[in-house]
Amino acid sequence: MREKTLTCVSCPIGCEITVKTEHGKVIKTSGNRCPRGETYARQEAIDPMRVLPTSVRVIGGRCPLVSVKTDRPVPKRLIAEIMQHVRKMSIRAPVEIGQIIASHLNGTDANLVATRTVPRAECADRRGISCDLTEIVHET
Numbered sequence: 001m002r003e004k005t006l007t008c009v010s011c012p013i014g015c016e017i018t019v020k021t022e023h024g025k026v027i028k029t030s031g032n033r034c035p036r037g038e039t040y041a042r043q044e045a046i047d048p049m050r051v052l053p054t055s056v057r058v059i060g061g062r063c064p065l066v067s068v069k070t071d072r073p074v075p076k077r078l079i080a081e082i083m084q085h086v087r088k089m090s091i092r093a094p095v096e097i098g099q100i101i102a103s104h105l106n107g108t109d110a111n112l113v114a115t116r117t118v119p120r121a122e123c124a125d126r127r128g129i130s131c132d133l134t135e136i137v138h139e140t
């Protein structure tokens with residue numbers, strides 16, 4: 001039997017939850033104040049999930065990259081594989097905030113969604129929009 005202590009991130013209270021597993025199955029959770037915590041702990045102990053923030057190359061845009069994130073958590077074990085896929089992607093400007101860049105990433109239910117707008121280079125020049133790469137890096 002293995003025992004692990006997790007901090008629930010489902011609400012700001014942050015309960016410390018102890019999860020006992022045996023042969024890859026959860027046999028007991030304790031310390032959670034509500035059922036959401038148990039759901040979180042069971043998932044986290046067996047197959048942790050994460051929202052993935054990253055960036056995608058933009059062609060003909062005022063910025064060379066657009067920040068993106070998955071619209072729902074993806075299995076942590078798939079993140080390296082998903083990133084290999086994302087590194088090969090590019091999208092032509094303009095890109096609108098909320099635009100779906102890719103659907104069903106690596107067979108998951110998650111879509112990759114733009115978290116900022118990137119106008120075409122010539123449009124941005126006319127509107128005086130500048131590209132701050134530092135800002136992009138910090139957003140991801």
Ligand code: SF4
Nearest residue numbers: 008011014015034037
């Ligand atoms: S177990 Fe319930 S009360 Fe505790 S942090 Fe998680 S969601 Fe909040």
